[in-house]
Amino acid sequence: MTIGARIPRVEDERFLRGEGRYVADIAMPFMVEAYVLRSPYPHAHIRSIDASEALALDGVEAVITASDLPDDLPPIPCRIPTHGDLGPYLQYPLARDRVRYVGEPIALIIAKSRAVCEDAAELVEIDFDPLPPVVDPEAAIKPDAALVHEAGNLAGRWGFDLGAVDDALKNATYVVSEKFSIQRHTAMPLETRGLIASYDVGRNLLDIHGPTKVVHTNRNVLAAMLGMGEAEIRMVEPDVGGSFGARGEFYPEDYLIPFAAIRLRKPVRWIEDRIEHFAAINHSRESAFEVTACADAEGMITAFDVRLVTDMGAFIRTHGDVVPSHAAASFPGPYRVRNYRIDAMTVMTNKTPTGTYRAPGMFEANFARERALDRLAAKIGIDPAELRRRNLIPADMMPWHVGTESVKRPTIFDSGNFPHVFERALEAYGWDAPIEREADGWLRGRGICALVEPSGLGPFEGVRIEVDQHGYATIFSGSSNQGQGHETVLAQIASSILGLPVEKIRVRHGDTGIITFGGGTYASRTAVLGGNAVHSAAVGIRDKALKTASAKFDIPLEELSLREGEIWHGGKNEPVISLGGIARMLMPGNPEFLKPPSDMNMPDNDGLVVTSYIRGVPGGTSAFAVHMADVLVDPRTGDTRVENYFVACDIGRQLNPLIVEGQLIGGVAQGIGGTFLEELTYSEDGQLTTGTFADYMMPNVYNMPPVGTLVLEETKAPGNVLGVKGVGEIGPSGVPAAIGNAIADALKATSGLNILPLTPERVLAAASTVERP
């Protein structure tokens, strides 16, 4: 089984049989359970906390508040470079004397069961002195606004000013100015978070099950916060029920649960419930764009002028300002536009802190840009696809330097033939096919969105491959997996080099105990960086095995090759030895391969083992994608029905088409949620009002249109041997733009549909701006 084979996943069997092992499925002897007591107020001083009654309750082991934590405990750091110093906005694991959002941890209660913890929580007396909450980011940056932090509500203001935007605006033939807003929503993996920490006091070893995504980074952060050596902490990822960016970052609980385990000297388990998850996990996406786009008489886009306000919530978390940063860096999208200006503001409010969610910043920027472009096309009087066609970056201008940067890395589109892929996409979907405009009073429209999805970001990834004497290979990967199928695709890559069936290749990941360094999983990076690390290590294994066989059997290296797990002698056309046999020979101390006896101890073989770390290219690699949709709209009610959805993309090379398709379709589903359904709303007094699955609507089977895909392997990524580009974030990234454009097309609306989610009320409002016979 090789790279590119459409094979079902090796990890599926355990999940289908109910044998997946998620964090809540793990228990330990003498384990106690933890519960986080959270703020019911969006903004308040804490005058006092009295836990005496709670502590007296039978079964309660401890109530930990900020005063129990070390005085010199630092806040949770950002793990990514930011625009300016965001230090004053970082979060401490427990609120000290003031709470800033509903859900902020105030105390950790530990008892023999979660139920007893909850009983005890009722008994903790907290005296709050409420402060005025700041809920709306635009109001937050007014001079008289109440302060979320003393450092000011405007945490950052930065931007880019490329080319000559004012001149372009002055000379433009067509100009549109539009405001867009993207609602607060988030990843919402089906499994909530959880941790189980146990501490071996005698040896000062801390074991934590439940972290994911970036376990090595999290381990290092925790080591610094606890004052422990990094190797004294082991973080182990269990099976994980989805992350999509949010889960697996270092949260307050990631400090508190280990801290409690050390203090109590008992294993401590915390399993988040769904209600807490709503208030505690990073929220995302809440942002407002003002976009001015202009074009010359030929319909060439001459400038983008943008203002971006992003609601960061109450604290800056591990992601810093990466979401607006990516949005700002990539706003111009796949177009040849040299005049670009953006004024970006990051604003603190009394709401849950924010972080990334699949296609961070891109989902938002694509919506604003691509909706604005449809307005521009209408003004020029050309087909929306034609406007895009005229302006796509041509292949001979690759690599394209946007001129911006994000997280201190330049934004570079490394490769691609955008115009060619664009035409293939239009053709495959039938963009020009006639469309029946009306059916039973419903109106039909078609919409498009073109985008570039950066992937493979981050400094490095690493793996170690070990082959044992029975011919089993194990890949120890520094990345982590929350459902993407890494156990299969990484095995496929190794299989293609080693010739072993994927069943003989185990993949282990997400464990700081198995490999020294690991990058983790974000920014669609595992196929790109992890995949190339596997490739490189597998090549190393192959070369080492061939060299060993050549020396042992005295056959010239050129005459040996590795096939189906065995080394073949080309001249004789017969297998010489199995890979397992070589692994046995290379075991240290193996007499078969001992050099002549010596009076000195000497270096020995180190097994059929190869470690390989791959350093990422600064700009990562970028995939081009086109989303298209046909939508039916009822202008009387504002109801919409997506009839057909289509995503075309060029990802350089597919590792497993089944998994690629799954990533695209699943991603579209999340995009549909963000387009129509999902919203974390706050009341004026700062309470989260969509805090259960009953009011936060995620797509079910009825919300899904048929999704078609066209996956091309046109332009290999030049920066990696496999030529792969990430696919994970293409799915959601263009959905609201393509659908918003389709609805506008159906209604022939020239205003509205700029605010997400596109609820029936908003669609109806747009419909009512158009006179109908």
Add this chain to the structure above:
Amino acid sequence: MTHHQVELTVNGSKVSMQVEPRQSLADALRSQLGLTGTHLGCEHGVCGACTIIVDGEPVRGCLMLGVQAEGAEVLTVEGVSPSEGLSPIQEALREHHGLQCGFCTPGMVMALHHLFTITPSPSEDEINEAISGQLCRCTGYQGIVSAAKAVAQKQRENRSHDTTVNGKENSCRSA
């Protein structure tokens, strides 16, 4: 808190559990019997991850109390999995990539198991209806629906085959 002794049949075996009055059946199955295949995604009856079959009907294990299960016949994902390998429904989900993180999967398997128990070769509408209360955050449902359609198709083929060859209906229980 007082505990209650509850006697019931789980996956064909008679068992007894000690449950608190407020403990959900899903929680009890997980913590008392170690049947951790039944997942909890919301504990408020919306996501369907906890779907199990009680006395022949699919129920949300998070909404039913352990004490209500006295005398009940309970079927969980562990009970519908063959001793080795995969059932036809499970196999189809794998073939059609109907799962990614796997967290919703046991609930999906149970919902589909029930569907195929009552409707040997369901239509697409019936499939959609059967999983409409099951949330999946990863897949977008397309692979799940195709998997179920493939099983239904196979059942139809088997049945017409059986009708002509044996002249009797094929049992759908094996699904």
